[in-house]
Amino acid sequence: MSEVIVSLKILPKTVDVNLEELEEEIKEAISPERMEREPIAFGLVAILATKLVPDEAGQVDELEKKLKAIEDVGEVEVVGISRGL
Numbered sequence: 001m002s003e004v005i006v007s008l009k010i011l012p013k014t015v016d017v018n019l020e021e022l023e024e025e026i027k028e029a030i031s032p033e034r035m036e037r038e039p040i041a042f043g044l045v046a047i048l049a050t051k052l053v054p055d056e057a058g059q060v061d062e063l064e065k066k067l068k069a070i071e072d073v074g075e076v077e078v079v080g081i082s083r084g085l
Contacts, residue, residue: 002055006063007048007080010073015043017072023047029066048079055083 012022023035032049040046053059060078067076 002083003052004055004059005080005082006051006053006060006078008051008063008067009038009075009077009079010047010049010067011040011044011075011077012047012072013074015045019045019047022070022072025070025072026067029070030063 010022010026012019019037026032026035026047026049030049030051032051034050036048038046038048051063053063060081064076064078067073
């Protein structure tokens with residue numbers, strides 16, 4: 001079965017959210033292959049996460065659901081989906 005690479009942008013609810021703790025919660029929830037920070041504006045920093053998932057219906061929705069369940073997550077945006085090699 002092939003896999004797809006899902007790129008996500010995760011925004012915290014406020015600029016006061018502890019990013020280290022939020023990153024740990026994201027790791028526990030979805031075990032991303034890669035995470036990095038991207039400054040947005042006015043002290044707000046987004047977390048960019050990359051995750052490999054099976055190429056099946058509903059997998060991306062499940063990722064979004066798990067991330068939105070984290071208390072300090074404000075928004076989750078899928079910024080890209082591509083096929084794995």
